[in-house]
Amino acid sequence: MQINLISDTVTKPTQEMLSAMFDAKVGDDVYKQDPTVNALEQKIALMFGMESALFFPSGTMANQTAIKLHTNPGEQIICDKYSHIYHYEGGGASFNSGVSCNLVDGTRGMITADLVKNAINDPEFYHAPLTSLVSIENTTNKGGGACYDIEPLKEIKQVCLQNNLKYHLDGARLWNALVAKKQSPTQFGELFDTISVCLSKGLGAPIGSVLVSDAKTIHRALRIRKIFGGGMRQAGYLAAAGIYALDNHMVRLGDDHRRAKELGQVLQNLPWIASVEPVETNILIFSVQPYLNEKSITDKLSEKGISISNMGHGKLRIVTHLDYREVMHDYVLEALLKLQI
Numbered sequence: 001m002q003i004n005l006i007s008d009t010v011t012k013p014t015q016e017m018l019s020a021m022f023d024a025k026v027g028d029d030v031y032k033q034d035p036t037v038n039a040l041e042q043k044i045a046l047m048f049g050m051e052s053a054l055f056f057p058s059g060t061m062a063n064q065t066a067i068k069l070h071t072n073p074g075e076q077i078i079c080d081k082y083s084h085i086y087h088y089e090g091g092g093a094s095f096n097s098g099v100s101c102n103l104v105d106g107t108r109g110m111i112t113a114d115l116v117k118n119a120i121n122d123p124e125f126y127h128a129p130l131t132s133l134v135s136i137e138n139t140t141n142k143g144g145g146a147c148y149d150i151e152p153l154k155e156i157k158q159v160c161l162q163n164n165l166k167y168h169l170d171g172a173r174l175w176n177a178l179v180a181k182k183q184s185p186t187q188f189g190e191l192f193d194t195i196s197v198c199l200s201k202g203l204g205a206p207i208g209s210v211l212v213s214d215a216k217t218i219h220r221a222l223r224i225r226k227i228f229g230g231g232m233r234q235a236g237y238l239a240a241a242g243i244y245a246l247d248n249h250m251v252r253l254g255d256d257h258r259r260a261k262e263l264g265q266v267l268q269n270l271p272w273i274a275s276v277e278p279v280e281t282n283i284l285i286f287s288v289q290p291y292l293n294e295k296s297i298t299d300k301l302s303e304k305g306i307s308i309s310n311m312g313h314g315k316l317r318i319v320t321h322l323d324y325r326e327v328m329h330d331y332v333l334e335a336l337l338k339l340q341i
Contacts, residue, residue: 109143
């Protein structure tokens with residue numbers, strides 16, 4: 001049995017999803033004539049109570065488009081030190097938009113209104129970059145799947161309004177947060193200028209992210225997507241997978257969360273574990289005892305057909321997902337308990 005817990009991006013389309021893709025009605029999306037892409041964009045815009053949306057081949061491209069929409073070269077973004085836009089998007093903020101990141105020291109990837117307020121550069125002090133954007137990540141990837149309550153996000157919004165800053169949400173795993181916190185997409189649509197959501201992580205679609213905003217902003221985003229090379233033709237085959245995922249794979253995210261928590265409960269009682277970070281959604285980060293090399297753990301698990309992520313510095317990561325079934329879960333729990341270290 002081979003079990004891949006490296007990420008929730010490793011999933012394959014279900015047979016039902018493949019059928020939906022096969023039956024999709026398609027056109028040329030570069031001309032905005034693909035009916036299934038248009039339907040997906042309308043569906044997600046409606047979910048968030050926002051005016052418009054745009055389909056992208058990747059979450060990185062959606063985030064990078066948002067950054068370019070809200071900034072000018074030489075300006076600065078405020079984000080957490082763990083942010084995906086800083087760590088895992090190839091330096092795109094500087095390459096594509098010519099902006100820098102002011103990294104703040106949040107908690108598990110989550111920041112507060114006070115941290116944002118203290119990170120804003122004086123707009124009259126022309127020696128420093130002009131602060132123009134605040135970017136939030138929810139759930140936090142490097143922060144172990146932590147997710148925000150709504151009130152702290154509202155407080156940050158007030159700071160943005162008071163200081164003429166734009167407000168972007170990297171919601172790659174926002175669906176997990178919505179299920180875990182029992183929140184509504186419209187609560188986020190009311191707060192953010194732009195929101196990116198991913199279809200190929202917890203929801204199990206093979207590809208695609210969507211950027212949501214007002215109609216004028218999305219019209220501008222269409223040009224930026226073209227510049228970035230993100231225009232696709234008969235993309236409705238991919239959009240159909242996203243529609244199917246939204247209709248059928250949202251509620252089951254709770255199973256991923258339960259399994260991640262159960263894995264965390266087992267790990268925290270093992271002698272070779274130093275610490276287990278709190279588990280809220282489908283990401284589990286834990287540290288091994290300082291006398292151990294974390295690679296020795298991943299190697300031993302690999303011998304049992306279990307793949308997990310090595311984050312370095314003694315940290316390891318497990319991500320549960322659509323293809324991680326209950327029979328696999330039972331096997332992994334038993335393997336962890338019996339692992340000889």
